[in-house]
Amino acid sequence: MKKYEFKPDRSGSNWMDRLYLTPQQRMRILKWSLYSLLCVFLLVLQDVAFSLFRPFGGTVDMLVAAVMVVCLLEDTWSGGKFALAIALFYQFSGSSPGHFVIVLLPFLGVFATVFRRGYLQQGFGAVFLCAGGAVGLYELCNFAIVLMMGRTHLGAWPGALMTGVNTLVSIPVLYPLLRAIGKTGGTTWKD
Secondary structure (H helix, E strand, O other): OOOOOOOOOOOOOOHHHHOOOOHHHHHHHHHHHHHHHHHHHHHHHHHHHHHHOOHHHOOOOHHHHHHHHHHHHOOHHHHHHHHHHHHHHHHHHOOOOOOOHHHHHHHHHHHHHHHHHHHOOOOHHHHHHHHHHHHHHHHHHHHHHHHHHOOOOHHHHHHHHHHHHHHHHHHHHHHHHHHHHHOOOOOOOOO
16 A cells, blocks of 8 residues: 555544535536526526416426426436425425425436436437426326316316426526536536
């Protein structure tokens, strides 16, 4: 064993002096923090701006679109954990349609990611196709569950359909920003 094969422990007066993060770890913390802050911003924008302005009779679930795109840009494990954390935050923020989002968002995000990685190349087309499918399934399941719970009626399906379409339109708007954030700190999985 060489004399300087291992780095000596840092000695300091407090725990912050002993905490050492590599530059790549710092960049990954920055990446996930930016993802989280963007999701909080989208949730606020969705609840404040789009509660007053309903394009074509439907709302926009930008948070759902962002979670699906993040899941598709990252690996399955990291994207699934992120989707679960955001789903819990979404539920406890008071603006989610119900408790079922805690299961629905991570399941659809991981399913779309596994499908994309198994059958499609990474790129905007594949991400849009898989995220669009996951958003469509989310809106369909959301409407069906809320209908079974008795909180809506069958005549409200045009509003649910327009919410799905509006959310699909938000995916190309969010993709460049999420892709730029995703390049921070390197990639965890390569195609």
